[in-house]
Structure formats: C-alpha cells, structure tokens
Amino acid sequence: MTALRIFLADDHPVVLAGMRSLVEAEPDLCVVGEAGDAEATLAGAAAARPDVLVLDLSMPGGGGVQVASRLGPASRCVVLTQHEEGAYVRRLLELGVAGYVLKRSAATELVRAIRVAAAGGIHVDPAIAAEAFGRPAPVGGPTGAAAGAPRAAEGPALSQREQAVLRLVAAGHANKEIAHQLGISTKTVETHRARGMEKLGLASRVGLVRYALAQGWLANSGD
Numbered sequence: 001m002t003a004l005r006i007f008l009a010d011d012h013p014v015v016l017a018g019m020r021s022l023v024e025a026e027p028d029l030c031v032v033g034e035a036g037d038a039e040a041t042l043a044g045a046a047a048a049r050p051d052v053l054v055l056d057l058s059m060p061g062g063g064g065v066q067v068a069s070r071l072g073p074a075s076r077c078v079v080l081t082q083h084e085e086g087a088y089v090r091r092l093l094e095l096g097v098a099g100y101v102l103k104r105s106a107a108t109e110l111v112r113a114i115r116v117a118a119a120g121g122i123h124v125d126p127a128i129a130a131e132a133f134g135r136p137a138p139v140g141g142p143t144g145a146a147a148g149a150p151r152a153a154e155g156p157a158l159s160q161r162e163q164a165v166l167r168l169v170a171a172g173h174a175n176k177e178i179a180h181q182l183g184i185s186t187k188t189v190e191t192h193r194a195r196g197m198e199k200l201g202l203a204s205r206v207g208l209v210r211y212a213l214a215q216g217w218l219a220n221s222g223d
Helices: 013-024 036-049 064-071 086-095 103-118 125-131 160-169 175-182 186-200 205-215
Strands: 003-008 028-037 052-056 078-082 099-102
Touching: 003 013, 003 036, 003 103, 013 028, 013 052, 013 103, 028 036, 036 052, 036 064, 052 064, 052 103, 064 078, 064 086, 078 103, 086 099, 086 125, 086 205, 099 103, 099 125, 103 125, 160 175, 160 186, 160 205, 175 186, 186 205
Parallel strands: 003 028, 003 052, 052 078, 078 099
Antiparallel strands: none
C-alpha cells in the first residue's frame, strides 16, 4: 500500500507536533513536509506535491484563506482552525477547500478529513456543520437557503438508488467504491449520480455537500 503524502502547515510548533503525531500514528499516512508561514507553505507544497495539505487558517505572511485561494481545489487542502464561524466554512468551500476541522476536534476528525479529502470528497467538522448550513431538514423539505444551503429544485423526487448514491458521493466515496458497496456497475453509479444532481438542481460537489449537510445526510458519514 502506498502511503498518502501529507504536508502540515501551522505557525505553532506544539500544534505541528500534535498533528504530526496524529498523522504518523496511521500506517497509511506519512508527513512529507512542514511549514510555519504562508510563503513557506506555498513553496513547500509545490516542492513536496502532497496528496493532502493540512492548513492553519491563521498564519504569518497571509492567512489560510489566501493560501487556499492561491493553491486551488487540486491541492486538496484540509483547514484545521479554532474559528467556528459558519461564514469561514462557506467561503473556504467555495474556494475549493476539501475539509474544515476544528482544532478541538482534531483527535477524532483530522485523520477522517484527510482520508475523505484524498478520496476526492469534502469533510466538514460535525461540530460546525449546523452553524455553517443551518439545521438539518427532512429529505424533500426546505433546506435552509438563508443559511447558504441550496434549495432542491421542483421536479421528480429522488429514487431510493439516486439518494443512496448521492449520500455516498457527499460523504467522499469514489464512484468505484460506491459501485462495490451497492452491488452495481460504475456506469450505473454515474447515471444515478447525474440524474440525482439534475433533479436537485445542483451543479457541483460543493453544492451537493451543502445540500447533504442541510438534509442531515452526513450525520453518520464517518461510521
């Protein structure tokens, strides 16, 4: 098994040491670099080319928002921060960040977020999801658009298979993994995914994650 390559960025040495301990305790993860400010993070990430970059939101030389913006979605950034304001989550998701974890939740959420990000998914700390997207609403009901979550488009309801596929997509699973779990072909997964997204009026994975959080679909996604 090839270990996932992780780059860590935080301006507090104690926090860096703690993150390194969490990551290196996992046999399938390895730390390939560390940095303590924005410019060193950008340079180090460019040189190390990690699978996932764990990024502090507040660092000297430019905050995590600026770093994430310059790196773009392809960098697969997981933000680790003490900021619990929902506006930060929404802004960073729009920038393409793949994970948002509170420092107080790092022991239970950081490794999970890294794996979801590496698999192409998006992970939001459950402790901040309600603040960021509003309270979960029943499936098929209103989704709290005032809190930034999209409304489901009017039209045919999701089939059970479409909903099952979209739940797994939102939780960060790849099409091949979903096909294996549901006992269907990858092509069928792609079809259900496309039809479900169209029915909901969603055009991106970020939109789907926001919808799924508002619906409460991701409450047990890490189980």
